[in-house]
Amino acid sequence: MVSQDLLKRFSAGFQRFQKTWYCPENNIYEDLRAGQNPYALVVACSDSRVDPVLLLDATPGDLFVIRNVANLVPPYEPDSHHHGVSAALEYAVRHLRIEHIMVMGHAKCGGFTSLLEVSHSDDEFLNIWMSLACRAKAEVDRTLPDADPDERQRACEMWGVRFSLDNLMGYPWIREAVERGELLLHGLYFDMGTGELLYFDAHREAFVPMVEACASAGASSVRVRR
Incomplete structure (x- = not known):
């Protein structure tokens, strides 16, 4: 049986959404109904704690979001199989003409925990x-x-962001847009332990603070060596 309390909670939440974004005094959907023009694509984790729209304080229409376990970008494999991530990337780059792609990793990712520590022999898809x-x-x-x-997990999560950025460059229409200067790729890492947002500096091959932690002591650069 569907929980009525849950439906009431969702209904109240939608009413707050209406009041903020859709009611006549502040209806941004007057413009959005005609089409979308997001300023960035974010590849983020499905983890319920790391919603990129919430983390980046975005409004409806700002971000084109792809979420999956461990915020992974698969390699370019144009075959007859179903490729949800690749299809979303193609739509955003070739049709929406997105100008920024951000891969956002995060601390305490369950996908990387399963990769490093736990055997899930019964899982049909996760492995x-x-x-x-x-x-x-x-x-x-x-x-x-x-x-x-x-x-080890923190380093693995960061390497996951880096290799997803590498995989993005394997898509011809992404690589060509980057080479023409029409598209920029970014790597981000949200540290839930400190509240810090780190940015991957390709020249330094390091994740460096983009937004410092709320606490007085900021974290230092975290270098991931080849």
């Missing part, structure tokens, strides 16, 4: 999906074989 991040795990095994589990 296959997370095999996309095996390169990240291999880098962690190579560079941090004796590190504690938390450090």
Whole structure:
């Protein structure tokens, strides 16, 4: 039986949405009904704690969002299989002419926990999906074989962002747009432990603070070595 309390909660939430974005005094959908023109695409994790619209304080129409387990971008594989992430990327780049793609990783990601620590032999889809991040795990095994589990996971999550950025460049129409200067790629990492937002600096090969933690002590750069 569907919980009536849950439906009431969703109904109240939708009413607040209406009042904020749709009621006559502040109806941004007057313009959005004609079409969308988001300023960025975000590849984010399905984790309920890391909604990019909420984290970036975006409004409806600002972001074209792709969410999946562990915020992964699969490689370019034009075949007859179903490719939800690739289809969304293609629509955003080739039809919406998006100018920015952000891959947003985060701390304490359950997908990377499953990759590093837990055997899910009964899972029908999770193991296959997370095999996309095996390169990240291999880098962690190579560079941090004796590190504690938390450090290994954090590094693996960051490598996941980096390899997803690499995979994006494997899509011809993304690479061509980047080379023409029409599209920029960005790597972000949300540290739930500190509240910090880190940015991947390709020149330094490091994640550096983009927005410092709320606490007085800011975190230092985290370098992920090849």
